[in-house]
Amino acid sequence: MQTGVKAVDQLIVKHGIMSCPGYDTFQRRMRLTGGDKRADTLPFCMYTKISHAPLSRYFTVHHFYLPSNKGKLASFLFDEKGVLIEQVYYQRVTRWVKVCKKLQQLVQGTSRDVHLAA
Numbered sequence: 001m002q003t004g005v006k007a008v009d010q011l012i013v014k015h016g017i018m019s020c021p022g023y024d025t026f027q028r029r030m031r032l033t034g035g036d037k038r039a040d041t042l043p044f045c046m047y048t049k050i051s052h053a054p055l056s057r058y059f060t061v062h063h064f065y066l067p068s069n070k071g072k073l074a075s076f077l078f079d080e081k082g083v084l085i086e087q088v089y090y091q092r093v094t095r096w097v098k099v100c101k102k103l104q105q106l107v108q109g110t111s112r113d114v115h116l117a118a
Helices: 006-015 037-041 044-051 094-117
Strands: 027-033 058-066 071-079 084-089
Touching (some): 006 094, 044 058, 044 071, 044 084, 058 094, 071 094
Protein backbone atom coordinates (compact mmCIF):
# COMPACT_ATOMS: atom_id res chain seq x y z
CA MET A 1 0.00 0.00 0.00
CA GLN A 2 1.34 3.40 -0.93
CA THR A 3 0.94 6.01 1.81
CA GLY A 4 2.06 8.88 -0.39
CA VAL A 5 5.22 9.54 1.63
CA LYS A 6 8.28 7.63 0.52
CA ALA A 7 9.92 7.67 3.97
CA VAL A 8 6.86 6.07 5.60
CA ASP A 9 6.57 3.51 2.80
CA GLN A 10 10.19 2.53 3.39
CA LEU A 11 9.57 2.19 7.13
CA ILE A 12 6.58 -0.09 6.47
CA VAL A 13 8.69 -2.25 4.16
CA LYS A 14 11.55 -2.35 6.68
CA HIS A 15 9.54 -2.93 9.89
CA GLY A 16 6.14 -4.14 8.72
CA ILE A 17 3.05 -3.60 10.88
CA MET A 18 3.26 -5.23 14.32
CA SER A 19 0.55 -7.68 15.27
CA CYS A 20 1.95 -8.54 18.72
CA PRO A 21 3.16 -6.32 21.56
CA GLY A 22 6.62 -4.88 20.93
CA TYR A 23 8.45 -1.81 19.71
CA ASP A 24 10.98 -0.50 17.23
CA THR A 25 11.93 2.96 15.95
CA PHE A 26 8.78 3.23 13.80
CA GLN A 27 6.04 1.83 16.05
CA ARG A 28 5.09 0.53 19.47
CA ARG A 29 2.25 -1.84 20.29
CA MET A 30 1.12 -2.51 23.87
CA ARG A 31 -1.63 -4.46 25.55
CA LEU A 32 -3.30 -2.83 28.55
CA THR A 33 -6.07 -3.84 30.94
CA GLY A 34 -8.77 -1.59 32.31
CA GLY A 35 -7.40 0.79 34.94
CA ASP A 36 -3.77 0.18 33.87
CA LYS A 37 -1.41 2.87 35.22
CA ARG A 38 0.60 2.90 31.96
CA ALA A 39 -2.36 4.69 30.36
CA ASP A 40 -1.19 7.91 32.07
CA THR A 41 1.14 8.62 29.14
CA LEU A 42 -1.57 8.21 26.48
CA PRO A 43 -3.67 11.00 24.95
CA PHE A 44 -6.47 12.06 27.28
CA CYS A 45 -9.27 10.47 25.24
CA MET A 46 -7.50 7.08 25.39
CA TYR A 47 -6.54 7.51 29.03
CA THR A 48 -10.15 8.06 30.10
CA LYS A 49 -11.40 5.00 28.17
CA ILE A 50 -8.81 2.74 29.78
CA SER A 51 -8.83 4.19 33.29
CA HIS A 52 -12.62 3.96 33.59
CA ALA A 53 -12.87 0.45 32.15
CA PRO A 54 -13.24 -2.63 34.38
CA LEU A 55 -10.13 -4.73 35.04
CA SER A 56 -11.56 -7.54 32.92
CA ARG A 57 -11.32 -5.48 29.70
CA TYR A 58 -8.27 -5.59 27.46
CA PHE A 59 -7.06 -2.88 25.09
CA THR A 60 -4.36 -2.65 22.44
CA VAL A 61 -2.58 0.64 21.80
CA HIS A 62 -0.58 1.08 18.59
CA HIS A 63 1.67 4.16 18.22
CA PHE A 64 3.54 5.28 15.10
CA TYR A 65 6.59 7.57 15.17
CA LEU A 66 8.70 9.40 12.63
CA PRO A 67 12.27 8.31 13.42
CA SER A 68 13.79 11.10 11.32
CA ASN A 69 12.56 13.87 13.62
CA LYS A 70 11.50 11.69 16.59
CA GLY A 71 7.95 13.04 16.29
CA LYS A 72 4.68 11.26 16.92
CA LEU A 73 2.61 10.37 13.89
CA ALA A 74 -0.53 8.59 15.14
CA SER A 75 -1.96 6.48 17.98
CA PHE A 76 -4.79 3.95 17.81
CA LEU A 77 -6.77 2.28 20.62
CA PHE A 78 -8.50 -1.06 20.02
CA ASP A 79 -10.69 -3.14 22.30
CA GLU A 80 -10.27 -6.88 22.88
CA LYS A 81 -12.31 -7.63 19.73
CA GLY A 82 -10.03 -5.55 17.51
CA VAL A 83 -12.56 -2.73 17.09
CA LEU A 84 -11.08 0.77 16.83
CA ILE A 85 -12.23 2.87 19.78
CA GLU A 86 -10.08 6.01 19.50
CA GLN A 87 -7.51 7.44 17.13
CA VAL A 88 -5.22 10.43 17.45
CA TYR A 89 -3.38 12.00 14.53
CA TYR A 90 -0.57 14.22 15.80
CA GLN A 91 0.15 15.78 12.42
CA ARG A 92 -2.17 18.52 11.19
CA VAL A 93 -0.98 18.86 7.58
CA THR A 94 -3.38 17.27 5.06
CA ARG A 95 -0.66 15.16 3.50
CA TRP A 96 0.24 13.59 6.86
CA VAL A 97 -3.42 13.09 7.83
CA LYS A 98 -3.82 10.99 4.67
CA VAL A 99 -0.76 8.94 5.71
CA CYS A 100 -2.30 8.42 9.15
CA LYS A 101 -5.58 7.24 7.62
CA LYS A 102 -3.72 4.69 5.48
CA LEU A 103 -1.78 3.51 8.54
CA GLN A 104 -5.12 3.16 10.32
CA GLN A 105 -6.38 0.87 7.54
CA LEU A 106 -3.24 -1.26 7.82
CA VAL A 107 -3.46 -1.51 11.61
CA GLN A 108 -7.18 -2.31 11.56
CA GLY A 109 -6.54 -5.12 9.10
CA THR A 110 -3.78 -6.48 11.34
CA SER A 111 -5.94 -6.23 14.47
CA ARG A 112 -8.82 -8.08 12.82
CA ASP A 113 -6.50 -10.81 11.53
CA VAL A 114 -4.97 -11.35 14.97
CA HIS A 115 -8.38 -11.50 16.64
CA LEU A 116 -9.66 -14.03 14.14
CA ALA A 117 -6.54 -16.15 14.44
CA ALA A 118 -6.73 -16.30 18.25
